[in-house]
Amino acid sequence: MYRNAQIDLEQASRLRQQVARLTAERRGVERELMRRHCLLRGSLLERPRFCGKAGCKCTRGQPHPPSLYLSRLVEGTARHLFIRASDHPRARRDASAYRQFRQALRRWRAIVKELNELWEALGEAREESYPFE
Ligand SMILES: [Zn+2]
Structure with a gap:
């Protein structure tokens, strides 16, 4: 790297730390x-x-x-499906997995959005001026 008054080394270093933290979290969410x-x-x-x-x-x-029902939106209307007692354990497990998946996907999108902004900021922090000093 060349010396250049424009480049904000501290800012770039802070941004790299944030990127490293978020990419590590993103890998966990992707797993x-x-x-x-x-x-x-x-x-x-x-x-x-x-x-x-x-x-x-x-x-x-x-x-x-309790009786258990699966509630879903079908074309904007809530539909309730009765769940047989013998299906309760599997339905509870798989509905919980669904909730976790959706939550992870929301987090993944938020991380990607934040990373997108961080890459732009890091690019700006690394920009040098011209003519070179
Ligand atoms: Zn009774």
Whole structure:
């Protein structure tokens, strides 16, 4: 590198540190995005279940295991799909994986946007003037 009054060495060094931190975080987020779990799109709704039979524990405030529904937007309208009890564990796991995937993707986009600005700033910080001094 040549000496040049225009170049802000401290600023460039700060920007490189920020870039290094964000690229490391981005690699972690990309590992998350690359996982192989199946994803169940939508959110799960739980409804407490009361059978209403006389003398059942649910009439004394102890509901049965909840009913589970998969709530999804279909053409802007919420649709609720009943989930069989035997599918509950898998549905919970895959819906949770879906939530994590979407969260990771939001973070990835924010990091990329920030990196984009940092590369521009780093380019400016490294710009020299002409004629050379
Ligand atoms: Zn009951």
